[in-house]
Amino acid sequence: MVSTRALRIFLSLAFALSAVSCGGGSGSGGSMTPPPPPPPPATNNVASVIVDQGPSGNSVNTLFVSVTVCAPGSTTACQTIDHIQVDTGSYGLRLLAPVLTVTLPVETLANGNTVAECTQFVDGFSWGPIVTADVQIAGETASSLPVQSIGDSRYTAVPSDCSSGGGMLEDTVADFGANGLLGIGPFDIDQPACATAAETACYYACASPTSCTNSAVPTAMLVSNPVTHFASDNNGIMISLPSVPSAGQLTVTGSLIFGIDTQSNNASGTQTVLTLDNNAELLMMFNGQTLANSFIDSGSNGIYFTDTALVTCTAMGLTDFYCPSNTLTLGLSIQGMNGVMANNLTFDVGNAATMLSANPTFNAFPLLAGTNPNTGSFDYGLPFFYGKRVAVAVEGDNTAVGTGPYIAF
Amino acid sequence: MPITAPNTFKSAALFGAMLAAALSPCVATATLGEPEVTVQTDIAQAHASIKSLQDRATYRVHEIALPSGTVMREFVAPSGKVFAVTWHGPRRPDLRQALGQYFDTYVSAPRSRFADRRHVQIQQGDLVVQAGGHMRALSGRAYLLSAIPSGVNIGDLH
Numbered sequence: 001m002v003s004t005r006a007l008r009i010f011l012s013l014a015f016a017l018s019a020v021s022c023g024g025g026s027g028s029g030g031s032m033t034p035p036p037p038p039p040p041p042a043t044n045n046v047a048s049v050i051v052d053q054g055p056s057g058n059s060v061n062t063l064f065v066s067v068t069v070c071a072p073g074s075t076t077a078c079q080t081i082d083h084i085q086v087d088t089g090s091y092g093l094r095l096l097a098p099v100l101t102v103t104l105p106v107e108t109l110a111n112g113n114t115v116a117e118c119t120q121f122v123d124g125f126s127w128g129p130i131v132t133a134d135v136q137i138a139g140e141t142a143s144s145l146p147v148q149s150i151g152d153s154r155y156t157a158v159p160s161d162c163s164s165g166g167g168m169l170e171d172t173v174a175d176f177g178a179n180g181l182l183g184i185g186p187f188d189i190d191q192p193a194c195a196t197a198a199e200t201a202c203y204y205a206c207a208s209p210t211s212c213t214n215s216a217v218p219t220a221m222l223v224s225n226p227v228t229h230f231a232s233d234n235n236g237i238m239i240s241l242p243s244v245p246s247a248g249q250l251t252v253t254g255s256l257i258f259g260i261d262t263q264s265n266n267a268s269g270t271q272t273v274l275t276l277d278n279n280a281e282l283l284m285m286f287n288g289q290t291l292a293n294s295f296i297d298s299g300s301n302g303i304y305f306t307d308t309a310l311v312t313c314t315a316m317g318l319t320d321f322y323c324p325s326n327t328l329t330l331g332l333s334i335q336g337m338n339g340v341m342a343n344n345l346t347f348d349v350g351n352a353a354t355m356l357s358a359n360p361t362f363n364a365f366p367l368l369a370g371t372n373p374n375t376g377s378f379d380y381g382l383p384f385f386y387g388k389r390v391a392v393a394v395e396g397d398n399t400a401v402g403t404g405p406y407i408a409f
Numbered sequence: 410m411p412i413t414a415p416n417t418f419k420s421a422a423l424f425g426a427m428l429a430a431a432l433s434p435c436v437a438t439a440t441l442g443e444p445e446v447t448v449q450t451d452i453a454q455a456h457a458s459i460k461s462l463q464d465r466a467t468y469r470v471h472e473i474a475l476p477s478g479t480v481m482r483e484f485v486a487p488s489g490k491v492f493a494v495t496w497h498g499p500r501r502p503d504l505r506q507a508l509g510q511y512f513d514t515y516v517s518a519p520r521s522r523f524a525d526r527r528h529v530q531i532q533q534g535d536l537v538v539q540a541g542g543h544m545r546a547l548s549g550r551a552y553l554l555s556a557i558p559s560g561v562n563i564g565d566l567h
Binding site for chain 1 (some may be wrong): 451472476477478484485497499500501502504505506508512515516519520521522524525526527528529539540541542543544545546547548549550564567
């Protein structure tokens with residue numbers, strides 16, 4: 001039966017083919033010409049983002065997105081996780097293991113050891129194994145992406161060199177302030193140097209989940225920016241947020257757009273392109289000084305700079321924020337490593353204590369500013385993004401207006 | 410909750426570190442609030458290298474390059490006491506070593522009202538720890554208020 005059916009199909013195909021080839025010269029068969037294939041549907045490259053109180057209930061100026069993770073190759077072992085922080089100041093996806101309901105495989109080295117990482121943040125560190133997942137955001141997918149699983153209940157023994165870096169262990173949603181971190185800055189790998197050397201407080205090989213030692217780990221297994229793994233729209237991102245009233249706002253919603261000049265909704269247009277150095281930093285000119293370690297960063301929740309003329313707050317827990325008696329408007333210029341200047345910008349500094357007490361439920365405060373212990377640095381956090389469309393291009397990738405790493409607005 | 414290990418563990422760790430320091434010929438480098446020791450002996454142990462030793466008017470600076478690329482500086486008062494430690498680079502130095510008896514105070518200090526992953530501003534008694542930066546570029550400093558030599562501007566310590 002099968003062979004008979006196959007024969008029939010073959011014969012009918014052959015007939016059809018011969019009819020087409022024999023009729024080629026007639027020129028009258030308009031109805032036989034197949035219509036041109038429709039253009040491939042554009043990938044949905046826009047994810048909704050929100051500034052709200054976050055899972056810890058007390059976030060300010062913190063941008064969140066939802067991410068779907070699936071076991072590699074699976075379309076059913078999937079989970080959508082909300083309140084993943086959008087961070088242009090780090091690289092790679094990190095998830096808080098306590099919120100994970102799908103099982104994701106832990107990376108394994110050639111010798112059978114699993115891979116774990118100590119991730120240092122300014123205020124502390126996170127510890128956990130590297131798992132792989134198919135990561136979906138909007139219509140984009142990064143397949144088999146190395147992702148850190150923070151606070152994994154199997155990996156309970158934090159190595160001493162990890163904790164000796166200091167700060168607090170951030171391995172719960174409450175301490176982390178988010179269900180995860182989406183690092184989509186202008187580079188691909190989080191700690192590229194740890195591919196070639198067994199560095200302290202970096203990557204580890206684990207003979208068992210509680211026995212991990214410093215180890216070099218192949219680059220392809222290091223935590224990596226998901227955007228660079230997308231099939232398209234993979235040369236960078238744009239964050240588009242509305243402006244926020246000076247007093248603040250309860251929540252802010254906007255868009256995280258993948259790709260730059262890859263679709264009609266992410267054209268660079270006349271954006272000013274400021275290229276970045278190897279640390280994703282650029283120059284900011286403030287108060288007559290050039291601050292060489294400056295950066296624009298969606299993962300910072302305020303505007304952090306040194307100005308000894310400004311009054312700091314006296315309220316408990318706020319002493320590193322500014323509390324001027326009246327809102328101040330200050331000048332700022334930003335210069336890329338390409339020499340391009342964004343001149344004569346201004347920003348407003350409000351009274352942190354007053355804005356908080358006036359609207360204690362608000363989560364977006366564009367005028368929130370604080371001190372910066374690095375007097376050579378101006379850290380312009382999420383308030384920079386309010387009322388703008390900011391592009392971050394990945395190192396080595398081209399757009400219509402330049403080559404990453406750059407930031408444009 | 411994750412900040413504080415049981416005190417017994419801390420004591421044991423501290424004792425262990427002190428024991429190791431006492432027994433090892435490669436004594437680790439100078440520690441905040443303690444006397445300046447010979448830094449060269451630290452170099453082999455940490456696989457680090459001295460970048461420079463500067464004598465300034467009111468203090469001395471040891472600059473130490475760690476394998477990660479992080480640069481650590483230790484500031485020594487005329488009395489010979491380490492009054493400040495600073496760092497800048499892809500990862501922090503071993504602050505348990507560098508802060509010594511002050512490490513636990515630093516780790517367990519309450520956080521700022523608007524804490525994020527980019528800023529630290531801690532003052533607990535005599536100890537001040539300030540840090541900033543972002544992934545691949547972490548910087549900070551720790552100092553003892555009572556040990557700062559007169560005439561030294563903390564803003565100059567970086």
